[in-house]
Amino acid sequence: GREITSMPAAGRRVGLVFQEYALFPHLTVAQNIEYGLQVQKMSSLQRKNRLRDLLSLFELEALARREINQLSGGERQRTAIARALAPNPLVLLMDEPFSALDYNLRQRLQKDLLKIQKSLGFTAIFVTHQQEEALSLSDRLAVMQKGSISQIGSPEEIYERPSNFFVAEFLGDANLIPCSLDHSDNQSHLQIGSTDFWGLPELKNYPSGKYSLMFRPEDMELDKLDGYWTLPVKIIGLEYLGFSYRIEAIFGQYKIKALINKSVIPPKIGMEINLAVNPQIIRFLPE
Incomplete structure (x- = not known):
């Protein structure tokens, strides 16, 4: 890496996609995308070719002359990303760019972004509070707590092997149960x-x-x-999710959450059942 703090903003080759897009309302889609190219003083022919490629890449050709207030949320988002990528940045910063979109549109744009990022090869730093988004989009993931990085690694590593209580609870749903471990008498005793x-x-x-x-x-x-x-539990809560049942149960004095395949005998509130967990995937987080 290199220090760019003292460099003029136009020379840093860093793109930024704002949470609220921050598109220029007095410019068309094409003019918004072309803005950074004009700042770079590209020739007219270079601007024309770059604009054509980006309109095609983001499927915005038919909207090139539209005003920003005539666009849907997804169209505005694609325009904002295309504008940020137009000057060919080395790094693209994205501040919760999909937070204002509905679930289905967010899912589609996530797939589009991944495809474009792999195609163009730029580095993206993506800020999000959506755990599913963080897991599905990232090659490397950083979880921050009070301004400091608690853990950094691949999505699989952080989800499956969180380094502490905060990361485990923050990223996805987790059962966290206090326990004590003792190795006296040449055997392990877990309570x-x-x-x-x-x-x-x-x-x-x-x-x-x-x-x-x-x-x-x-x-x-x-x-x-x-x-x-095997953990003997009593069911106190039950949700049918279509693909599975979400169970809330009592184990001793602790609550446990479980997702159970719907192909099993349907559980009922008040039932006493055994829940089993593979010890190889259990993590022990120091208190």
Whole structure:
């Protein structure tokens, strides 16, 4: 990298897409996209060719002469991204660019952005409070807490192996249950509330101490399975999601959330069932 703080803004080769787009209302779609090219003092022919390519890339050809107030939210967003990319920046900064859009349009534009980013090869820094958006769009993901980075890594690494309680709770839904681990008498003893687990070789690499046991709702299975830890629970909440059931249950004094495949026997509130979780995917977060 290189220091660009003292450079003129026009020479930094950094594009910016604002949360509210910040398009020029007195200019057409084409004029908005062409604005940065004029600042760069490109020749008329170069501007024409670059504008044509961007209108085609963002499927805006038919809207080139439209006023900004005649555009839909998705059309404005595509225009804003095209304008930011027109000067061929090395880095594109995006400040929650899809936050004002409905779910279906947001999903489509996320796919379009990924395709365009891979095609053009620019680096994008994307700020979002939507966990699903962060996971699906990023190659590397940073979770920030109070102005500092709590963890940085691939989306899979951060979701599956959060470094602390904050990251686990912030990124997706998580079960976080206090527990204590002891390795005395040459065997591992895990205590979760009043429930004890003994002889757990998979825990030998964790030092004795107090932890938060972390696993995701989708990690849970119904009933006992070989090699799994079994938690006896009572169902206190139930939602049918179409593809699955979302269960809220009581395990001792703790609440547990689980996503259960709808192909199983439909659960009911008040039922006492066994939920099983693979110990290989459980994380122990130090308190």
